[in-house]
Amino acid sequence: MASESQVRAYPRDLASFVRDRLQTGSAVECALLPGLSVLENILSVCFQASLLREEERPVRFRLIFLAPDRLSPNHGPLAGLHRLLFRDRLPFTERELRKLSPSVDFYGSLIGLWHDGKSGLSIWGIVHSGPRWAQSLHGGGKEFQPLPDALVVSVTNPGRITVSNGSTEIATLNSGKIVGPSSAxxxxxxxxxxxxAIEDEELALHMEARRHAKKPWAAVDPDFFRTIKxxxxxxxxxxxxxxxxxxxxxxxxxxxxxxxxxxxxxxxxxxxxxxxxPCKRFRTLIVKIANALAEFYGSLEAPKRTVGWTEYLASKNQTLxxxxxxxxxxxxxxxxxxxxxxxxxxxxxxxxxxxxxxxxxxxxxxxxxxxxxxxxxxxxxxxxxxxxxxxxxxxxxxxxxxxxxxxxxxxxxxxxxxxxxxxxxxxxxxxxxxxxxxx
CATH class of the missing domain: 3.40.1700.10 (DNA integrity scanning protein, DisA, N-terminal domain)
Known part of the structure; x- marks a missing residue:
């Protein structure tokens, strides 16, 4: 369907988009979100905060909508999340987000938010996640502790906010447009x-090396080549x-x-x-990685096992x-x-x-x-x-x-x-x- 113009989207539209997207999934996913009116309020306040500045610094933060008792007080990066409770809860306003954002590093921490049904929305503390999650956005191979299933709102630039379910991105509002996840x-x-056809060629090069291997290799999922690219x-x-x-x-x-x-x-x-x-170095590296992955897991387990991206992330092999x-x-x-x-x-x-x-x-x-x-x-x-x-x-x-x-x-x-x-x-x-x- 084509149109000559596009109606601009706002936080209310983003809230409806997110609810519709999750309602098409499981009932559990939908239950993780607040009601539509509360969700609209959260996104509107975050949107307004994104337009402010704190001592000439842009307002950037991540926010998680989750009851504090859902997080263990005994955990912390890298095995979990480090929960810090405020003695006095803060009102959920653009002003409080602006004041708090410089102390809650975007890459390392999140602002904790909850709705208790009595006093409404309030900021209850800080959740420290550590920065390793950001490696996945750049295609990194480091493991990281995923966020629990909960509404996460990320404010990165004026008028630009992203809504996620835990570590899974749902949609981004930017310049009046709503777009889906980056990898779509x-x-x-x-x-x-x-x-x-290119991936088939790389798989063929890997299979040729496999035929000359002196020890059994695990099978590599053909989809691994596409994923790593x-x-x-x-x-x-x-x-x-x-x-x-x-x-x-x-x-x-x-x-x-x-x-x-x-x-x-x-x-x-x-x-x-x-x-x-050297100009073809990328292909050389891809094939070497597939070879090393197959060889490493072939030496550990039954060579009939198929390995791919998950095993690549989990591997502690120095060659990989x-x-x-x-x-x-x-x-x-x-x-x-x-x-x-x-x-x-x-x-x-x-x-x-x-x-x-x-x-x-x-x-x-x-x-x-x-x-x-x-x-x-x-x-x-x-x-x-x-x-x-x-x-x-x-x-x-x-x-x-x-x-x-x-x-x-x-x-x-x-x-x-x-x-x-x-x-x-x-x-x-x-x-x-x-x-x-x-x-």
Missing amino acids: VFDSMWVRSAFG KQISMRLLGRIRSSRHGGALICIPDELKEEFLSENLYVKLKYRFVEEE SKLDESLFEWAHLVAGMTQVDGAVVITQRLELVGFGAQISGKLERVDAVAHALDPEGWEILQEQTDCVGSRHHSAYSLCNALHNVVVVVVSQDGTAQLVRWNDGMVTVWEQLSSSLIEV
């Missing part, structure tokens, strides 16, 4: 179709966002690589790499830890290349082609794009492009000219868009924009 578009069928994509986006400079990635099919390295009608590539193994660090460094390297003018060009195999790519200004200008409301792009809103910057205009023009190219554009404020040609129109996705990762 990475799990879409079109992404799987576009990169499925999704996590690395999150790391890469997180590094670009944290720079506050913005940047762009142009992902091309292999058959366009030589054309992009030569003079062409689409881009001028300032820094071009020689095609050798070093390879994971190498992947992080690869993401850091590529993110750094986006800090110069122009885009980074990579292939669908995540092979580096070059950076400093300037998209030709002679390409046809795109005056309207389809804004995807779901990961597959089945439901859209048609939007004019007169309010976007030159970086976005260039991405739209390139995808309009080359229908098999995907561009990721990150703005200076951290907002990310994925752009590609879809169903007869340049289409943009914002489901990859996680508010939490942009702090």
Whole structure:
């Protein structure tokens, strides 16, 4: 369904969206939320607090709606949550959130909130979670203690709030729009179709190494290759966002690589790499990780066991830890290349082609794009492009000219868009924009 305009969303709309989303799940999930009127009040107060400043500092915090007796007084990171009760409960107001936010570090702690049925909503204390949870937002491999099933509200920027059930993100309100979890578009069928053949090649390389192994290896879940790529994509986006400079990635099919390295009608590539193994390092690391994972678990248990992302996270193997660090460094390297003018060009195999790519200004200008409301792009809103910057205009023009190219554009404020040609129109996705990762 297409429309020329989009009605702006507010905290009340976000509350209804969250209730509707959880009501389609289990009754237990829905019971974890307060009533709709209370939920609207919580989100409205958090929204208003996000617009304030405390001694010229932005107001940022995480808040958990949970009775304090649901948390043990004997636990703390890394095995649990550290609960600290106030002797005197505080009123739940924008002013109290503004005053309290500097002392409750966003990455380490949450503000405790509850509704006792008598005096209404009140702030009862602080819950210290530790910062390791943030590693998962950047695709990290560290284990962390998940939050209990409860309403969690995260305020990261003015007018930008995210609602979660514990550690599971439900929706984000940003710039008058409600979007779903950040990883949604990475799990879409079109992404799987576009990169499925590449993952089959990586699996084939792993199977070849397996045939030459001297000891039994555990079986690796084929879906592991896709999952780890999704996590690395999150790391890469997180590094670009944290720079506050913005940047762009142009992902091309292999058959366009030589054309992009030569003079062409689409881009001028300032820094071009020689095609050798270091440019293909990502694939090398992925296969090495799969090999090390299979070898490690094959030595511990019956080799018929299938291992994947869960086992990778739980592993304490030094080889896997070093390879994971190498992947992080690869993401850091590529993110750094986006800090110069122009885009980074990579292939669908995540092979580096070059950076400093300037998209030709002679390409046809795109005056309207389809804004995807779901990961597959089945439901859209048609939007004019007169309010976007030159970086976005260039991405739209390139995808309009080359229908098999995907561009990721990150703005200076951290907002990310994925752009590609879809169903007869340049289409943009914002489901990859996680508010939490942009702090």
